[in-house]
Amino acid sequence: MILFDFGYERAATAEEAVARLARLGDDARLLAGGTDLLPNMRAELAMPATLVSLEGIACEPPRALADGSIRIDALTRLADLERAPLIAERLPMLAAAARAVGSHQIREMGTIGGNLCQETRCLYLNQRHDYQFAPPCFKRGGECCYPFPRNKSDVCWSVHMSDVAPALIALDASLEILGAGGTRRAGIEDLFSGSGLRPLTLGPAELLRSVTVAPRPARWGWGFHKSTVRGGLEYGMSVCAVALRLEPDGRTCAEARIALGAVRERPLRSPKAESLLAGSVLDPARLTQAATAGAAEANPLPHHGFTKRHLSDNLKIYLRRTLEQALSRAREEEGAC
Amino acid sequence: MLRSDPQARAALKAPAQVVSLRVNGEWREIAVKPRVTLVEAIRDLVGLTGTKASCESGTCGACTVLLDGRPVVSCLTLAVACDGMEVRTVEGLTDGEKLSALQEAFLEYGAVQCGFCTPGMLMSATALLERDPKPDRETINKALEGNLCRCTGYNGIVDAVLAASGQTRPRKE
Numbered sequence: 001m002i003l004f005d006f007g008y009e010r011a012a013t014a015e016e017a018v019a020r021l022a023r024l025g026d027d028a029r030l031l032a033g034g035t036d037l038l039p040n041m042r043a044e045l046a047m048p049a050t051l052v053s054l055e056g057i058a059c060e061p062p063r064a065l066a067d068g069s070i071r072i073d074a075l076t077r078l079a080d081l082e083r084a085p086l087i088a089e090r091l092p093m094l095a096a097a098a099r100a101v102g103s104h105q106i107r108e109m110g111t112i113g114g115n116l117c118q119e120t121r122c123l124y125l126n127q128r129h130d131y132q133f134a135p136p137c138f139k140r141g142g143e144c145c146y147p148f149p150r151n152k153s154d155v156c157w158s159v160h161m162s163d164v165a166p167a168l169i170a171l172d173a174s175l176e177i178l179g180a181g182g183t184r185r186a187g188i189e190d191l192f193s194g195s196g197l198r199p200l201t202l203g204p205a206e207l208l209r210s211v212t213v214a215p216r217p218a219r220w221g222w223g224f225h226k227s228t229v230r231g232g233l234e235y236g237m238s239v240c241a242v243a244l245r246l247e248p249d250g251r252t253c254a255e256a257r258i259a260l261g262a263v264r265e266r267p268l269r270s271p272k273a274e275s276l277l278a279g280s281v282l283d284p285a286r287l288t289q290a291a292t293a294g295a296a297e298a299n300p301l302p303h304h305g306f307t308k309r310h311l312s313d314n315l316k317i318y319l320r321r322t323l324e325q326a327l328s329r330a331r332e333e334e335g336a337c
Numbered sequence: 338m339l340r341s342d343p344q345a346r347a348a349l350k351a352p353a354q355v356v357s358l359r360v361n362g363e364w365r366e367i368a369v370k371p372r373v374t375l376v377e378a379i380r381d382l383v384g385l386t387g388t389k390a391s392c393e394s395g396t397c398g399a400c401t402v403l404l405d406g407r408p409v410v411s412c413l414t415l416a417v418a419c420d421g422m423e424v425r426t427v428e429g430l431t432d433g434e435k436l437s438a439l440q441e442a443f444l445e446y447g448a449v450q451c452g453f454c455t456p457g458m459l460m461s462a463t464a465l466l467e468r469d470p471k472p473d474r475e476t477i478n479k480a481l482e483g484n485l486c487r488c489t490g491y492n493g494i495v496d497a498v499l500a501a502s503g504q505t506r507p508r509k510e
């Protein structure tokens with residue numbers, strides 16, 4: 001039940017949606033699946049005067065481009081992504097990440113664009129009972145961060161909980177962003193500002209139109225793991241997504257991409273861990289060393305009742321396991337060629 | 338802008354829009370403000386109270402309906418966004434007084450106790466069986482992960498779905 005009135009406009013094309021946003025100004029928000037925005041409106045964390053609905057815009061199914069890249073429309077529902085044969089065959093990591101989100105109802109509704117552009121979360125911010133103590137914190141223009149009262153007003157430790165973003169970062173995806181002035185391209189990592197107060201770098205009248213992933217090289221493997229308590233319908237405790245490419249000898253790492261989700265204000269890369277892997281022979285000791293370095297440099301924020309210590313330990317273990325998964329997939333793939 | 342700011346709230350008055358919905362095969366026209374959710378429209382305007390609203394934040398699944406065949410949580414769906422769409426609710430599963438095979442299996446396997454989760458469970462399970470007529474236990478668990486039940490402990494529900502898909506013999510001969 002949303003208690004305040006708002007206007008609702010339907011855009012027939014992405015260009016029209018952007019034009020409407022530009023005309024309506026700050027008070028308007030895009031509505032895709034609504035699974036992130038509507039709960040936030042219900043809790044009055046967002047109170048847009050107008051929603052510009054994207055539901056009338058035709059959504060192209062994922063397709064392979066001439067150069068072998070795969071283009072995914074930002075309006076693709078997560079369930080369609082998970083089921084698309086092209087994705088299952090060419091980008092199984094992305095299918096696994098989409099399948100990890102929420103419940104099947106959430107995946108039937110939520111889009112990949114909305115997943116990347118979701119608000120950051122924090123137990124204090126997202127509490128929803130009227131009887132709880134809930135004066136506005138910094139993120140809502142208030143005077144204090146109640147869970148972390150020593151934080152300054154420019155620091156908000158809300159966490160970006162997307163499961164899909166880490167997978168797309170490990171896949172080095174690029175984005176097509178439509179603004180009033182035309183289309184620009186950006187790497188997926190540039191979408192996130194790193195600030196919990198305003199987690200995205202999108203301008204007020206910009207729309208994420210598509211996500212493109214370049215073809216996978218040879219001797220390449222992936223690993224993905226979302227840690228949860230119950231194993232279903234839950235935001236992540238942490239998300240590890242890794243991609244490894246091997247040299248022709250099948251033992252030395254040519255390139256490593258590690259992305260961690262649900263641990264900071266933005267999905268993170270792990271540059272130290274990556275540089276420990278690239279150029280070295282991947283034996284178990286090396287993987288453990290890299291995972292330990294990755295957990296340390298991530299410096300996870302305590303969130304949703306999990307302590308920093310718990311999350312660091314979790315990352316150490318699951319980063320190692322996802323690296324092992326990626327390594328064995330890269331080796332299998334070599335065997336297949 | 339907070340709820341304590343009446344001026345800002347007053348400025349947000351939005352007119353109602355007329356929406357056509359095909360509810361369980363019958364076209365209905367309703368006038369809704371954009372803020373009205375599909376579950377509110379189904380219960381209060383269409384008058385079908387089988388669909389339940391509980392958490393109203395997408396976490397319990399009690400409000401699950403099939404919207405153009407997709408299982409969605411109707412508490413996070415705006416009714417204005419459903420213009421021209423087909424909605425199936427738990428009332429649409431029966432053929433007159435006759436229950437569907439899935440509903441019969443729910444009764445037989447003790448999948449219903451207080452019954453609050455049942456309409457949502459039935460709709461999620463119906464969507465699953467339409468896509469995958471012979472799901473295994475794990476697939477059923479995954480498909481029902483968005484439907485919470487505080488009474489049955491879930492096993493009866495999963496057994497019922499297995500039975501309805503003809504994979505186990507009926508319990509009573």
Ligand SMILES: Cc1cc2nc3c(=O)[nH]c(=O)nc-3n(C[C@H](O)[C@H](O)[C@H](O)COP(=O)(O)OP(=O)(O)OC[C@H]3O[C@@H](n4cnc5c(N)ncnc54)[C@H](O)[C@@H]3O)c2cc1C
Binds near residue numbers: 078118119208
């Ligand atoms: C019960 C529940 C469980 C959930 N569990 C998870 C989970 O486990 N993992 C997870 O990652 N998420 C989870 N979510 C969050 C959310 O459902 C998903 O992230 C979903 O993919 C959001 O997509 P949407 O299309 O519904 O977004 P919307 O709610 O429509 O939009 C979210 C935000 O993105 C903006 N936006 C949407 N599309 C675009 C676009 N194309 N360009 C620019 N801006 C855009 C909107 O303006 C809005 O601010 C959960 C939500 C619920 C209710």
Ligand code: SF4
Binds near residue numbers: 121138157
């Ligand atoms: S961490 Fe951010 S969202 Fe959470 S209470 Fe502090 S300021 Fe608010």
Ligand code: FES
Binds near residue numbers: 391392
């Ligand atoms: S009432 Fe809709 S999911 Fe709980």
Ligand code: FES
Binds near residue numbers: 453454487
């Ligand atoms: S039967 Fe009571 S909640 Fe499921």
